[in-house]
């Protein structure tokens with residue numbers, strides 16, 4: 247049955263696809279800029295702690311539920327529920343995940359469209375087409391819609407090819423390209439004047455800024471967003487993993503790749519900011535705060551590239567190309583959530599499901615663009631700050647309390663006969679049951695009453 251639904255053909259394919267989902271704008275843009283404004287290494291430490299102590303165990307909950315049920319999130323939670331009440335809550339959780347994944351994609355496609363536009367702007371500058379370059383880098387409804395549609399088209403094209411021919415094949419190509427591009431950029435930027443100052447800000451912790459409750463909530467949202475948790479993406483990717491594979495190891499690899507790319511991106515973005523400062527580009531506001539995250543990416547860095555002449559055009563192109571790839575490997579995993587559900591639940595063909603759902607999401611993106619000031623920030627906050635941790639909490643509850651304990655332990659033994667001797671076996675089953683939900687609740691209580 248599993249192979250009829252599609253299955254990753256190799257361990258490498260799965261790790262690239264799941265890491266591709268995890269590594270995205272959140273790593274290369276979100277993490278470094280948040281670290282820059284929130285105490286540098288102190289933020290890094292909190293982020294790493296949350297990633298290992300909370301996000302990895304929560305990721306394992308999704309992967310294990312998915313592989314156990316070999317189904318999308320709605321069906322998986324329904325299948326493992328012992329009675330009608332849990333079944334109903336499970337189905338609602340799965341459907342909420344499907345809606346949240348679609349909403350995340352609706353704003354993600356807008357931002358990813360900007361990345362493609364900026365990438366093409368560098369090309370136009372190279373060809374001496376200055377007018378085109380100016381249009382591509384200025385904020386207009388037409389530009390935003392065109393590039394959002396282009397990005398959605400790419401996402402739809404890949405997802406319509408299925409798990410092996412689409413998700414796995416493209417992740418295996420794009421992820422190595424992403425890593426090489428990122429490393430080249432880091433090496434280059436570190437040779438420029440001013441880079442060392444950025445490194446200092448990144449690596450010297452300022453705990454006063456990092457220990458505020460608000461910031462810890464942001465770091466929680468960032469960790470969940472970064473590992474693509476709480477929407478059912480990882481559950482679905484887990485459902486495409488063969489029973490022969492050792493899931494705790496695969497999940498560990500995905501977490502490591504995700505964290506490493508975020509940390510590496512910090513070595514690019516923070517030094518680049520201080521190189522820009524060195525070149526006379528302002529990176530602080532009048533009150534001494536760091537300028538906003540979007541100004542940094544779309545104004546400061548392009549200004550920096552423009553001070554570097556021809557090399558700057560190449561570096562600018564490479565940087566936005568990197569961002570576009572990172573966005574694409576993530577967006578395909580978002581679209582797979584509603585698509586897998588629709589195919590499995592309603593029996594319609596993959597191609598039709600992809601086009602209809604992709605089309606609806608593009609319409610939602612257009613509505614956001616039409617009401618940009620009101621909706622853009624709201625959709626981001628509602629999905630990433632609140633919905634992802636809440637749904638992640640629900641997945642932990644289902645993996646810790648609802649699924650039959652024997653079934654869970656049997657699932658853990660698959661592909662890993664010696665697991666009973668290891669630490670994961672001793673810790674994770676109670677950890678996901680008690681510790682993960684408690685940490686999420688504690689952080690949430692801070693938001694509500696702190």
Ligand code: PFF
Pocket residue numbers: 267268269270271272273347350471472473474475477479576577579580
């Ligand atoms: N993990 C992606 C990032 O860091 O940019 C974002 C993401 C992908 C969120 C897939 C949710 C998702 F389902």
